[in-house]
Amino acid sequence: MFNNRNMVGRMIICCLFFSLNVAAQELNTNTIDSVSTREMSAQSDSTRTLMGRLRQVQQFLDERARRRVDPRYIEVPDKPWRVILRYKENGVDVDFDQRVNYPQTNRYAEWKLCFEPPIASSIGFWVGYRGTGFSYSKSLTKNAGRYYSISSTGARYGFNFRLRRFNTNDAKFSAAEYKDGQLDGEPYDTAGSMRKPVWIRSVYVNGYYVFNGRRYSQAAAYNQSVIQRRSAGSFLLGATWYQSSFDYSDLDNAYFMVIGNGIRRIKVHQANIGFGYGYNWVPLRGLVINAMAMPTVSVYNRVKVYKYGFNYNLAPEDPVDDYGEWNRETMTWANGKPAKPLTMWKEGDDVYYWDEDPETSYSALRLNLDLRLGIAYNWSNYFIGLQGQYNNFIYRKDQSKVSIFDAYARLSLGVRL
DSSP: OHHHHHHHHHHHHHHHHHHHHHHHHHHHHHHHHHHHHHHHHHHHHHHHHHHHHHHHHHHHHHHHHHHTSOTTTEEOOSOOEEEEEEEEEEEEEEEEEEEEEOTTSSEEEEEEEEEOOOOEEEEEEEEEETTEEEEEEEESSTTOOEEEEEEEEOSSEEEEEEEEEEEEEEEEEEEEEEETTEEOSOOEEEEEEEEEEEEEEEEEEEEEEETTTTTOOSHHHHTOSSEEOSOEEEEEEEEEEEEEEEEOOOGGGHHHHHHTTTEEEEEEEEEEEEEEEEEEEEEETTEEEEEEEEEEEEEEEEEEEEEEEESEEOOOSOOOSOOOOEETTTTEETTSOSOEEGGGOOTTOOOOEEEEEEEEEEOOOEEEEEEEEEEEEEETTEEEEEEEEEEEEEEEETTEEEEEEEEEEEEEEEEEO
């Protein structure tokens, strides 16, 4: 009996401990669940607050976009997001003209080095809200590089940023010598492939102000953020920053560098301001045709030239029979001449070169041109567009001239979301 009582007591104590443990666990679980519920509720409130603020910002932007235009002329679509597929063809032409005067003679030479890479085809996309968006394109042409752009437009303003970097081996060279101002001998003209490619990089930043922004929209034809309902035009004030560089410094291109008076790399920086006019013609509902022309004046025009010195040059005098070996200590050939005529250059000759100090120069005011043409058609929530743009940038200083031509044509197909 005693043993049974002890066993029962032990069982009661064990059950009591078990009950207390279960109660403690339930209390702890309830406490955690209560805290988790409060945290989840706080997170939910924070998310709702953030979404509410975003909706307020969106509503503000939408109302502002509609308030700043005349609805009789410009329609602001209800759906603000746009996704656009683009196919583009881009052409770049870089011409470098140089006149070389032969000291103490009545002779000089004029030559032109031209880089004309094939037309670069690319495919890409644009994603944006209202007038602001980002685009990226991948080239379908070998060695045509990559192309990035950012754009933003409003009722009275527009902003564009473009960046492109590529290389090409295609080059054209022409040269002629003159004596007493008359052509001396036959001009030299060739087109071929450089041993090493020339790298070309360009940055284009453009902004403009629209005086008649309530009735005329540049964006209606170029990124379809709005729809032009009736024909209208406007004067525009624009500013452009353009910088470009081309570099063919590899020694395998020494022949081109010697011809170019040792030049191996050129950087061009140019700032332009202009005043032009644009017009949107709406021959039928949903269709708009835009033409814009803006002459610009370069108020800042700088070129920085990097050179190599060579033991070869375009010497006009008749070459002697033997120049001997090049002496790197005296920086002369064995016969005492500092440079050997390029006409005596043979494959495998000892070509020696050295860095010279860069030359920075500024040119006077130059007149450039910005031309644009755009066509767009809108139906339902879809649209299609065809756009083209042409820019030329010219630098001239003393006997040197750099001309850069940049143009593109683009086909766009998009949807509003």
